[in-house]
Amino acid sequence: MRHREGAWTIGRLAKTVGVTVETIRFYQRRGLVREPPRPPGGIRHYTPEDGARVRFIKSAQRLGFSLDEIRHLLRLDEGMQCDAAAKLAAQHLDGVRMRLQDLRRIETTLEILVEQCGQGKEKVACPLIMSLYGDKNYK
Amino acid sequence: MRHREGAWTIGRLAKTVGVTVETIRFYQRRGLVREPPRPPGGIRHYTPEDGARVRFIKSAQRLGFSLDEIRHLLRLDEGMQCDAAAKLAAQHLDGVRMRLQDLRRIETTLEILVEQCGQGKEKVACPLIMSLYGDKNYK
DNA sequence: GTTGACTCCGTACTTAAGTACGGCAGTAAG
DNA sequence: CTTACTGCCGTACTTAAGTACGGAGTCAAC
Numbered sequence: 001m002r003h004r005e006g007a008w009t010i011g012r013l014a015k016t017v018g019v020t021v022e023t024i025r026f027y028q029r030r031g032l033v034r035e036p037p038r039p040p041g042g043i044r045h046y047t048p049e050d051g052a053r054v055r056f057i058k059s060a061q062r063l064g065f066s067l068d069e070i071r072h073l074l075r076l077d078e079g080m081q082c083d084a085a086a087k088l089a090a091q092h093l094d095g096v097r098m099r100l101q102d103l104r105r106i107e108t109t110l111e112i113l114v115e116q117c118g119q120g121k122e123k124v125a126c127p128l129i130m131s132l133y134g135d136k137n138y139k
Numbered sequence: 140m141r142h143r144e145g146a147w148t149i150g151r152l153a154k155t156v157g158v159t160v161e162t163i164r165f166y167q168r169r170g171l172v173r174e175p176p177r178p179p180g181g182i183r184h185y186t187p188e189d190g191a192r193v194r195f196i197k198s199a200q201r202l203g204f205s206l207d208e209i210r211h212l213l214r215l216d217e218g219m220q221c222d223a224a225a226k227l228a229a230q231h232l233d234g235v236r237m238r239l240q241d242l243r244r245i246e247t248t249l250e251i252l253v254e255q256c257g258q259g260k261e262k263v264a265c266p267l268i269m270s271l272y273g274d275k276n277y278k
Numbered sequence: 279g280t281t282g283a284c285t286c287c288g289t290a291c292t293t294a295a296g297t298a299c300g301g302c303a304g305t306a307a308g
Numbered sequence: 309c310t311t312a313c314t315g316c317c318g319t320a321c322t323t324a325a326g327t328a329c330g331g332a333g334t335c336a337a338c
Contacts, residue, residue, distance in 0.1 A: 009305095011314060021315080026296060043304065043315055052272055059271045064245050067295070073268070082265035086256030089267055093249040096242055103239050106203050110232040117225030126221035128228055129212070132198045133191055148335095150284065160285085165326060182285055182334065206325070284335075291328070298321070305314075 007045040017054045024054065032057055032071055064096060146184040156193040163193065171196055171210050203235060 014021045027033040033053055036044045053074070060070045069092060076085045116127040153160045166172040172192055175183045192213070199209045208231060215224045255266040 009315070020297080022297060023295085025317090030295090038316085041304075055273055056271045059273065061295095062245075063248060063271075064242070073271070077265075077268045080265070082256050082267070085265050085267050086253050089249055089256070090253050093246065093253060096246050096249065100239065100242050100246060103203070103235055103242065106201075107232065107235050107239060109202060110228055110235065114225050114229050114232060117221055117228070126216075126219070126224050128221070128224050129216045132195045132202075132212070134194055134198065148285075159327080161327060162325085164287090169325090177286085180334080200325095279338100281338085282336095284333105286333075287331095289329085292326085294323095296322085299319085301317095303314100303316075305312100307311090307313100308309100 007047065008051075009043065010046060013046040013050055013054070017051050017058070019054060019058070027054065027057065027067075030067055030071065032067060032074065063092075065092060146186065147190075148182060149185060152185040152189055152193070156190050156197070158193060158197070166193065166196065166206075169206055169210065171206060171213065202231075204231060 008016065010021050010024055014024050024033060028035050033050060036046060036050075038044050056074065056077075057067070057070050060073060061067075065073065069088065072088060073085055076088070113128045113131055147155065149160050149163055153163050163172060167174050172189060175185060175189075177183050195213065195216075196206070196209050199212060200206075204212065208227065211227060212224055215227070252267045252270055
């Protein structure tokens with residue numbers, strides 16, 4: 001290995017952080033990961049900092065942030081703006097809570113319907129299907 | 140209005156159930172809504188049953204079913220297979236519960252991070268950002 | 279009997295977050 | 309020096325659930 005330590009190819013970077021090369025390139029097109037300068041007639045070299053950045057993206061994704069939100073967070077990081085980052089996270093949290101409410105409503109409804117169906121008085125129209133038709137004289 | 144009651148144009152159907160004409164056509168291409176026969180040199184006519192079907196689709200969507208799942212449910216409806224429908228709903232419910240778990244985990248993490256950021260000891264690196272970098276000596 | 283609205287049909291575009299492909303260039307090993 | 313990977317770059321495809329567009333045919337009203 002002739003290269004200096006801490007200088008990776010894109011393939012090495014991808015493998016190190018556990019994504020594919022194509023994903024790195026995609027993040028670059030999205031402006032989330034820099035494109036290191038390409039030496040004339042050579043290939044680009046990446047550093048562990050690039051790896052940290054990709055890992056940051058992946059962590060934020062596990063918290064449900066979109067790539068657009070993550071780009072925003074990364075810009076804030078560069079400026080060390082904790083308040084703004086917290087505000088963004090709080091907004092995202094609001095969205096999460098709304099999705100939670102939706103899912104809880106759905107969970108409750110489905111629980112009831114599945115249970116009603118399980119009561120197995122066949123011969124009667126399926127409660128689930130009836131409910132989806134709007135219940136009352138549905139056809 | 141020369142047409143028999145209960146015979147609608149696609150536009151009337153769409154307006155009645157609160158979707159666009161394009162959405163109806165899309166459901167037809169997906170096999171969720173029938174295409175009534177087209178009389179030679181005329182236009183297709185729809186019935187209130189078609190309306191009920193579209194409303195069924197929309198209700199199921201509110202419960203988070205995908206169009207593929209809904210097509211499945213509609214096939215079961217035709218055969219009056221309550222058990223199978225309930226099984227499908229139960230599987231869907233499992234998925235909903237998994238998404239709920241994910242979202243609850245995310246909610247908790249974000250709550251903690253937002254609160255830590257709010258403690259406002261500036262001068263220290265942002266807890267949110269640090270956490271996304273994986274916390275320990277991140278650069 | 280001609281407007282103007284509506285239908286029909288096919289095709290293409292949208293968003294999100296990638297994945298896949300293909301040709302050409304650079305690099306590593308023998 | 310040649311072989312076999314990689315890297316580079318542009319383009320196109322993927323899924324889900326639609327939305328948009330454009331031209332030609334129909335229908336209803338004046």
